[in-house]
Amino acid sequence: MQLSHEHVRKVAALARLKVTDAEVESLLGDLTAILDYVGVLNDVDTTGVQPMVHAVELHDVLRQDTVAASLPRPEALDNAPRSDGEYFLVPTIIEG
């Protein structure tokens, strides 16, 4: 797949990253290299092979519905950039 500058800008916008024109240029090169590398897999003939959904062949790993201790609130809030001791604080959210 041929990656365009627009693709890079869109991916950056979806990830909420601000990128300069120069960065778009260099990211385009990096991302193209990554896609080309993974693209090698396209050469493999997968006719008749079931699509793989998960790399690990485990399934049905389940937990009992039993309450375990939660973090004390001070610890839960500890890594947040800002809190008021009860809530995480974030810049005003404009609904929508």
Add this chain to the structure above:
Amino acid sequence: MSYDVIIGLEVHVQLQTQTKIFCGCSTMFNPDHPNVQTCPVCLGLPGALPVLNGHGFRLAVKTALGLNCQIAPYTKWDRKQYFYPDLPKGYQISQFDLPFSHDGHVDVEIAADAKSGKAASSRRVRILRAHMEEDAGKNMHDESGHGRDSKVDLNRAGTPLVEIVTEPDLRSSEEARRFLEELKLLLTYLDVSDCNMQEGSLRCDANVNLHVHQPDGSKVATPIVEVKNLNSFRFTEQAIEHEIARQWKWFQETGIKLGDKGGYKSTRGYNPDRGETYILREKEEAADYRYFPDPDLVPVLMSESQVAEIRREMPEAPALRRTRFESEYQLTGYDAAVIIDQGREFADYFEGVVKSCKDGKQAANWITQDVLREIKQREQTIAEFAVRPEVLGALLDRINQKQITIKSAREVFGELLSESDEQSAAPSVSRIDEIVAAKGLGIVEDAGAIDAAIAAVLGRSAKAIADFRGGNEKAIGALIGQVMKAVKGADPQTVKEKIIAAMSQL
């Protein structure tokens, strides 16, 4: 020009688990103590690994079976990426292309409306899919308008939800409300969710648009609007009504149809105080959530025998039970619906009463009138109601055995209730007979006493007799009343027959 209303719903239902979907934090509703039910998994801290709540998954399967859905033999988990402060990981764990269930239906009955002369109807609402996902936390916005910080409580983050997506099969706001009522009844019968709307256990998004009939017979669709986060049945109905009127007016003014420039799908909110929807966002293309399989979670397999096992545990669905009540106990559709719609415990109570009095009709009369009135007055649930089904059944059985009259039974019923209010203990069956004896309510089969009373009453009621003979059949009521007063516990039907016989021999 006329139009058809096209409505599809997306309903989020909180499953009744003790713990969150992927961690052991409690799911208790706890808004007064924010951020005390979190851990590295639901906070999205690096390195934390989610593990699926097995009980929650079984409840989800039960839900889907109740919706007549197919259960997928193989299901997996995907990450839905978007940024919002109530979503700490930056993605929501959900299900994208392999949901655990799909292709079901719910039948909705819509009652006749005497006012508009509309006949009763029913609507089969197809379920496109039902999938599991985790809930987000709760944002609290500063409403002062001074641009202060918003607050985030993550107690709810990671609560297990089932999202139920219908096909656009609903054709009016009333049908949408009826669908939600039937869904709530089903989910509470199945014990999979408490459906408490105040606490957000059942939330609804409505997709609404119009298909406008053109003079040439074709139809033109108005732009689809998704009204988000409707948290009551009434608001859902009102929001849809407003949206229908708004879209119709807009279409007549602009002629803009779905897919035109300015005719993109948009998202709106509902303001119940103003009774209006308002724009949240307009999109030229679908949001890009960049779903991909969550590598932290492994797939879940459901064999046919596992599905069959869950199916065996399921109680009878309300719709089936309604039909069975009509055929097994000869109830009217109305009575059956009143009983079923009160919830599973109420319907169980009814069947308990029928079991001991063997008379469905009689039981239905008492339960839909006397019992319902009393529990409403006392603000009780049926489980808290003092007169237990075997006691009420025994009381009704005494009516059927012609031991007491219906009027006397009401007196005993009232007495049982006031005694239980005083002693806060549930009355026993033997107490019925004690009250009947103490108040002399037993039907008197002493023909001599009844005959004597009739003779006395007729002797002083020349006018009533004349009225009755003159064709006024109501006149006999007063005579029966006087005899009953004289002979407590006489069977009114017997008395009536005897009076008529006695009058013909005067």
